[in-house]
Amino acid sequence: MKPTRILTVDDSASMRALLLHALTTQGFEVEQAEDGQQAFEWLATNEVDVVITDINMPRLDGFGLIEQLRDTARHADRPILVLTTESSDEKKRRARDAGATGWIVKPFDAEKLATAVRRVAH
């Protein structure tokens, strides 16, 4: 069976390395982008099953990325999980209103993250 392909979007190189290790260990195929803008441009010509994005990023933040993807027919139903240190209800509500599929608070648990990815992957 083809592995689930994930795009992680985070401006922290350390967090990208941690996510890469955690997700590939769980059997996922992982692509990575450094901010929302790079992710959006990459997704214009590439396909993934699930996007996992941080919120606070330069150029285009997580909210902006979600909004732009939801305005694109190809990505209107793409599962998008927000993975963030933000814990405020206001930010969570904003992510949900923008079209996020789920909200995960850092520091993440690799097992819980993998379970969430499997649940939302189409």
Next chain:
Amino acid sequence: MSDLSGLPPGAGLQRVTVLQGEAHASADPNVELSTVLGSCVATCLFDPLSRIGGMNHFLLAEPPSTRSRDNFDEHYGLFLMELLINKMLGLGAVKSRVKARVYGGANLNPAMKPIGTANAAFARKFLESEGIPIAFEDMEGRAARRIHFMPASGMVRCRTAPIESAPMDKPLVRPQSASGDVELF
């Protein structure tokens, strides 16, 4: 908030103690962030243009007993670094301008695991990979340290402190605040 500085508070000075597992950021010239470190590490970050600074205080968690004793769990340190950076960005700091001063990471008891060295190594590795230059470091060794950081000016005072004054740093198997909770909408 408690005061671990042992100094009388100055006029108008708001002294904030940064405990293990916390990160604080401020642009207020009347705020002083302070902490006492044993094997923990405190990272003081400062953006000289916006004059915004912040401090965290972390201790890497011990790995499960099945893993190598030198292989400490970096999740919590990473979380507290990111939390600090995000708090500063939220106040208007710019990551590419930020410089670091790092303190702590002592190995107070040579009979115990060298967790101070592991904390110091993690801090250096994180800052290098994030492109944040280390302007100054005073880490490792066998002495406890008392740190006072003025986040709006970037000034730091570091004094060695009696070992007894350092909090009993106890590595967490997993961070207390680490829920990793998942909510699907």
